[in-house]
Amino acid sequence: MAAGAILEIRGLAKRFRARAPGAESPWIIRDLSFSVREGELLTIVGPSGAGKTTLLNMIAQTDTASGGEVRFRAQVAPLGDAKALRPGLSRQIGYITQDDNLLPWRTCLGNVLFPLEVQGRLDGQTRARAQSLVEAVGLAGFENHYPHELSGGMRKRTSLIRTLVYDPPVILMDEPFGAVDAQTRALLQADLLRLWGEGRKTIVFVTHDIAEAIALGDRTLVLSRAPASVKSEHLISIPRPRDIGGILTRPEFVTLYQAIRAEVA
Amino acid sequence: MARRSEVETGGAVPAPAAQRRSQRLDQALELVFLLALWQVLSLWLGTYWISSPLATLAGLFRGLASGELLLHASYTAGEAAIGFLVGGIPAAALPFALRRMPVMTAILDPFMVGGYGAPKLALAPLFILWFGIGIESKVALVGVTVFFIVYFSTLSGIRALDTRLVQMAQVMDANEHAVARHIVFPGAVPYIFTGLRIAMPYSIGGAVIAELISANRGLGYLVQLRAMNYDTTGIFVALAATTCIVFLGNWLVNALERFLLRWRPPADAMLQADA
Amino acid sequence: MSALEQASLVESAPGMNRRRLLVMAGRIGLAALLVLAWQVAADTAGDLYFPQPLAVARRIAEDTASGALPWNTYVTLRLSVIGFLLGCAAGILVPFLLRLSPRLTGAVEPYIMASVGVPKYALIPLFILWFGIDDAPKLWLIGLLVFYVVFIAVFAGIRNVDARLVTMARVLGASESVISRRVIWKSLTPFFFAALKIALPRAVSAAIIGEFLVGNAGLGFVIENSRQQVDSTGVFTGILVATALVLAINAVLERADRRVNAWRPVDRHMEI
Numbered sequence A: 001m002a003a004g005a006i007l008e009i010r011g012l013a014k015r016f017r018a019r020a021p022g023a024e025s026p027w028i029i030r031d032l033s034f035s036v037r038e039g040e041l042l043t044i045v046g047p048s049g050a051g052k053t054t055l056l057n058m059i060a061q062t063d064t065a066s067g068g069e070v071r072f073r074a075q076v077a078p079l080g081d082a083k084a085l086r087p088g089l090s091r092q093i094g095y096i097t098q099d100d101n102l103l104p105w106r107t108c109l110g111n112v113l114f115p116l117e118v119q120g121r122l123d124g125q126t127r128a129r130a131q132s133l134v135e136a137v138g139l140a141g142f143e144n145h146y147p148h149e150l151s152g153g154m155r156k157r158t159s160l161i162r163t164l165v166y167d168p169p170v171i172l173m174d175e176p177f178g179a180v181d182a183q184t185r186a187l188l189q190a191d192l193l194r195l196w197g198e199g200r201k202t203i204v205f206v207t208h209d210i211a212e213a214i215a216l217g218d219r220t221l222v223l224s225r226a227p228a229s230v231k232s233e234h235l236i237s238i239p240r241p242r243d244i245g246g247i248l249t250r251p252e253f254v255t256l257y258q259a260i261r262a263e264v265a
Numbered sequence B: 001m002a003r004r005s006e007v008e009t010g011g012a013v014p015a016p017a018a019q020r021r022s023q024r025l026d027q028a029l030e031l032v033f034l035l036a037l038w039q040v041l042s043l044w045l046g047t048y049w050i051s052s053p054l055a056t057l058a059g060l061f062r063g064l065a066s067g068e069l070l071l072h073a074s075y076t077a078g079e080a081a082i083g084f085l086v087g088g089i090p091a092a093a094l095p096f097a098l099r100r101m102p103v104m105t106a107i108l109d110p111f112m113v114g115g116y117g118a119p120k121l122a123l124a125p126l127f128i129l130w131f132g133i134g135i136e137s138k139v140a141l142v143g144v145t146v147f148f149i150v151y152f153s154t155l156s157g158i159r160a161l162d163t164r165l166v167q168m169a170q171v172m173d174a175n176e177h178a179v180a181r182h183i184v185f186p187g188a189v190p191y192i193f194t195g196l197r198i199a200m201p202y203s204i205g206g207a208v209i210a211e212l213i214s215a216n217r218g219l220g221y222l223v224q225l226r227a228m229n230y231d232t233t234g235i236f237v238a239l240a241a242t243t244c245i246v247f248l249g250n251w252l253v254n255a256l257e258r259f260l261l262r263w264r265p266p267a268d269a270m271l272q273a274d275a
Numbered sequence C: 001m002s003a004l005e006q007a008s009l010v011e012s013a014p015g016m017n018r019r020r021l022l023v024m025a026g027r028i029g030l031a032a033l034l035v036l037a038w039q040v041a042a043d044t045a046g047d048l049y050f051p052q053p054l055a056v057a058r059r060i061a062e063d064t065a066s067g068a069l070p071w072n073t074y075v076t077l078r079l080s081v082i083g084f085l086l087g088c089a090a091g092i093l094v095p096f097l098l099r100l101s102p103r104l105t106g107a108v109e110p111y112i113m114a115s116v117g118v119p120k121y122a123l124i125p126l127f128i129l130w131f132g133i134d135d136a137p138k139l140w141l142i143g144l145l146v147f148y149v150v151f152i153a154v155f156a157g158i159r160n161v162d163a164r165l166v167t168m169a170r171v172l173g174a175s176e177s178v179i180s181r182r183v184i185w186k187s188l189t190p191f192f193f194a195a196l197k198i199a200l201p202r203a204v205s206a207a208i209i210g211e212f213l214v215g216n217a218g219l220g221f222v223i224e225n226s227r228q229q230v231d232s233t234g235v236f237t238g239i240l241v242a243t244a245l246v247l248a249i250n251a252v253l254e255r256a257d258r259r260v261n262a263w264r265p266v267d268r269h270m271e272i
């Protein structure tokens, strides 16, 4: 295991069950390897359908790998056997999925409190933390709204802080800002950087927006088209704290952007 | 941060106000027309055949004032309500118990389908034979009728479970019990209510049929008794009272549903109510 | 992920087969258990409440041989079918008449929908008073029950017909009656089948309940008459035959529907 790596992926492979018996199903992911350091913000870009969501599902242990190894600290995810999976590895890995997956029967605040409630950790202190997170992402005043009464961006923010509230050391994010307009997106990105700066979590952030990947990440991985593997790796040395708005015109940014752009196309 | 100061709750496009008003007017005119027709018919054919609207209304008030109607109505409503609970609660609970037992569910399936399709009202004489002419036989009939309807609607609710929500909860370290309580159950509630809404008229219908066949109280008994005395107005009054109970029951279920399912977007709720 | 899906994802072909065998065995076992329970109940509770299964089987055989059971079944079926046809005719006709005037539809439809709440079975004594004690009151009951099911389905179906199709037909110079026949009726058939599947079994139960209360033949009469004579064997016999009859009708309709509508995607809003 590489020094300081909290998460290590080695030769990972995935294919789904064939639709018809006897038929061959294609490899979605093949021979994919990388590792994530503690406290790092790793971004992953790749074309749509490359297998990014599938990769995060295997790291979060909501799906099984067909081959290779996913290692979190010393724990290796089981291969093939869905029943042996431990989703979230006892709340060590948080996962903000591509769809917001809010519970429609709970209010905004109710959704944020949900993990605390099921973990039996809901008390005055954690409740206050939830409230401060709600305020930090600008949802104050909407605590009692049901998901269908929130805008798409508000739902995204709710799902974001729902994971932050229980403070898992590693957080996987699957295009968390995918379906929002450019301005809201910039605000959410700034929020994320600020929250990450305070807490220094390990974050694996999937997106297909190259600019976002560069603006947020310490390092960016580029995935190839299916069967996905790591096509290239870019260290991003733009100093922090970063100004999301101003970064776009910096020369380092432009160089990186063009390099990655050429690889993804 | 982009915020929306107000939240839209309106759904469907409403009909133009003028059109709606003229429709209301048509409906009101028709109501007057129907009542007039009814009155004329009763005058023409005589109250032996058809009671007049006025006589029915008067009878309704007389029955209410003397307490007789309320007494019988409360028996019928009570039978229906108890049967509704006796049949509905196990029917809603069973699919939850069977959630982790696909083989058991499959074994039960043909029996449940058979029970669902069987003419349960035909069991009325059997229940009277077993339990006598009191409330027990009515409760049994209502319970059996309600059971199969609610069982299948609850089962479909559990089958429609959004597995992504379950995975989300599992990632957050929710145990089996928490998943059942916070995700499976709330997700199934709309389906349970669909079953309850369908079952409601059946429960009152079942109670009334059992009373028609053999009873010594209840609205069905009242209809039968008055038919034997050729008291047409009396029959009309009892029928009106029965209809009122059905409406009351529907209203109760709908009100409870609206309260429990206030998290649903209104358009969705409207679709459900229409179905 | 539910256990069902998990199992279906993980299990391989031989596992599936084993499961199917297990289910089959379980069903047979459960059926045997039910019969056994009946036997035990008969032995403990006595003939008055639970007739011996064998006695019921013997009664079914005897009454079939003597022709009484087939005759009573025929009476019930005939009544159901006539009442069903009457109710169907009205249930189809009224929406098509209403279609001629949207204003009429707006005025009449809410009343018809509101009257759905009237408990139809409670009308039987009134029907007996009005129409005598022959088949007429029962036919009214069956017809009325069927009417509502068919009316609601056909009405919803007409609303659902693609308005563009109708306009196109009009532009092409089709008359109203041709539109009714060709365009609307065509798109209505799935709705109509859905209604049929509900209404036909319901017609049979309505006939049986009508026979409880009036008349001297039919399966309903057999059941209720046996009860009045405290003949539990007769009650069981009648109920078993009635249940078998309705379930058989269900099965036939199910199969026909699957054959006719096999290509159609399932539309859950069509459920009534």
Ligand SMILES: Nc1ncnc2c1ncn2[C@@H]1O[C@H](COP(=O)(O)OP(=O)(O)OP(=O)(O)O)[C@@H](O)[C@H]1O
Residues within 6 Å of the ligand: A016, A017, A028, A046, A047, A048, A049, A050, A051, A052, A053, A054, A055, A098, A208, A226
């Ligand atoms: N449950 C499944 N069964 C079969 N194939 C699947 C399943 N889930 C995903 N796939 C396939 O795996 C491939 C990768 O899907 P995945 O959702 O991981 O892509 P993605 O990189 O997240 O794309 P996007 O950027 O559009 O979200 C796709 O070709 C998809 O069709």
Ligand SMILES: [Mg+2]
Residues within 6 Å of the ligand: A052, A053, A054, A098, A174
């Ligand atoms: Mg994805």
